[in-house]
Amino acid sequence: MxxxxxxxxxxxxxxxxxxxxxxxxxxxxxxxxxxxxxxxxxxxxxxxxxxxxxxxxxxxxxxxxxxxxxxxxxxxxxxxxxxxxxxxxxxxxxxxxxxxxxxxxxxxxxxxxxxxxxxxxxxxxxxxxxxxxxxxxxxxxxxxxxxxxxxxTDTDPAEGIWTDRPARPAAPAFVLEEKYAGESAPSKLERLRGKMRGAGAGIYVENRLENLMWLFNLRGRDVECTPVSLCFGVITMKDQVLFIQESAVTGQVQAYADRIGLELHPYDDVFNYLEQPGLYSQEQGAVCRALFNPASLSVRLREAMLKGRQALIDGTEITGMSQTAGRGKRPGFPGGHFDVEKRSPVEDFKAVKNAAELQNIRDCYREDSAAVCRFLFWLHKNKEDGKIGSMTEMDAAAKMDSLRAQISDYVDLSFGTISAYGPNAAMMH
CATH class of the missing domain: 3.40.350.10 (Creatinase/prolidase N-terminal domain)
Known part of the structure; x- marks a missing residue:
């Protein structure tokens, strides 16, 4: 049919x-x-x-x-x-x-x-x-x-067709206390800039939400089961800029950003920002190299970066590359890889848990294990009482979720509960 x-x-x-x-x-x-x-x-x-x-x-x-x-x-x-x-x-x-x-x-x-x-x-x-x-x-x-x-690359297939499309999420963000993060955002930024220097890069462009939330010790509620806010980040040796939706910026977030020197710009301004020629200009006319991960950076962000740098090259005397380029000339980018394309340093930082994070993980799993034990007790009790025959998969999931919600400092599930019985259990997800 x-x-x-x-x-x-x-x-x-x-x-x-x-x-x-x-x-x-x-x-x-x-x-x-x-x-x-x-x-x-x-x-x-x-x-x-x-x-x-x-x-x-x-x-x-x-x-x-x-x-x-x-x-x-x-x-x-x-x-x-x-x-x-x-x-x-x-x-x-x-x-x-x-x-x-x-x-x-x-x-x-x-x-x-x-x-x-x-x-x-x-x-x-x-x-x-x-x-x-x-x-x-x-x-x-x-x-x-x-x-x-x-x-x-400039067409949204849903535009003009998906007339009842849900709104883009823009929930308020919040600051993750250092007792949970175990390290301040300025300390993380200092480590990141060390990696940038080592790679010979003056700009770091990031669009992965988990990386940006970790780097700045922020969290959000824009994606179910993932505590992130929609945002983009651009880090130079002097500045750190976060492009985030206005409704996500609470008074707490703004005060925190002011305290750590984090510039907050409108979410949709990131493309125009990356097209600015001055962003790629270093001292003595050298072109700034950018560090990014091609396996995560979007095509449109990359196009904006290339447009901004080309505008600088077309309008200025550029040095520090394979040849000197004056107005109207096209400098050579060695092998087409003038920039530093590699796995984000933040991914590696994030993977190595500090003492506070390790203790928080242990505490959380102890409480989560207790919640699972309570669920199994409830399930067996219902079986003994003859009530399990009227129970649905959704009933079981709701009970499991309610028990997890009682965990101290609970924010959200890390993944929606997969509840399946009988033939439905053949589906891995």
Missing amino acids: ENSKITSRLSLLREKMSRLGIDYFLIPTADFHNSEYVAPYFQTRAYFCGFTGSNGTLVVGMEEAGLWTDGRYFIQAEKELQGTGVDLYREGEEGVPTAAQWLADRFGRAAKAQDNGEKSRALALGFDGRCVNVAQKRQFQKKLSAFGVRFV
Whole structure:
């Protein structure tokens, strides 16, 4: 049976693609921060195909569409994709192409048809460049470059189609006390700048929410089960700037930011900020190198960085590179890798727990283990009383959640409780 709700949405997307000259549209499970779990506002992939699992990539063409997901979700995806016209591609199974391979096959055939005399035009792959990272784009470029495919990175597929889209989350943020963090934000920034100096970088650009929350000892409630606020960060040797939504900035957060010298700017201003030529200028006319992780930094952020630096190069005498560049000249970037592309130092800092963090983890797990024991007692008691037959999976999850909510200093679950019984237990998630 056709799922008319999904097929009508796909029809509207295809009309949009046709207007923009886009042959295929890539829709990953992602927000602007390369997050694993995303708020409802960012669940565009689910909106266009109906699959609600936490991992999956949707590719929509003018006549076909495919969803790629992993083994945790095969059973769920089969059910949710029925009647949508979206084919399921089981990642990791023998003979199943990746999304990039699948697209290479389609674009390859289209390019060959053009060579054989069909009407020629530039082939195009579209995606929202805020939701695809630099490394992902390069993977697709590697597969598709032979076919002259251009990339359209400035289009939100849901814009103008998803009329009842949930609002972008903007809950108040809060300061994490040092008794929980175990280290002050200024101390963390000093360590980060040490790594920047060692790498020869003058700017650090970060869009991973967990990294920024850890670095500045802030927390938020913008993503379910993940204590983060939507934000971007730019760190130089002198300044630290956080781009965050105005409604997230409470009086407590503003006072704390003032105390540690943290500049707070509007969330959406990050792109214009990165386009400023002066951000990349160092003493004696040298161009500043940027440190970022291509596996997390979005394509749009990278484009803004390149635009800002190119504006500096075009308008100023630049030194400290492979050649001197005057106005109108293009300096050489050695191997195309003038910047420092590597795993974020914050990831490594965050992975090494200090004494306070280790003690907090022990305390939390002791209380969580006690909550699980109380749940098991409750479950067995209901079984003995003959009440378990009327109990649902949701009843069990609600009880487990209520017991965990009694833990001291409880804020939220770290992951939604997975409650399954009988045939439903065959689903890994």
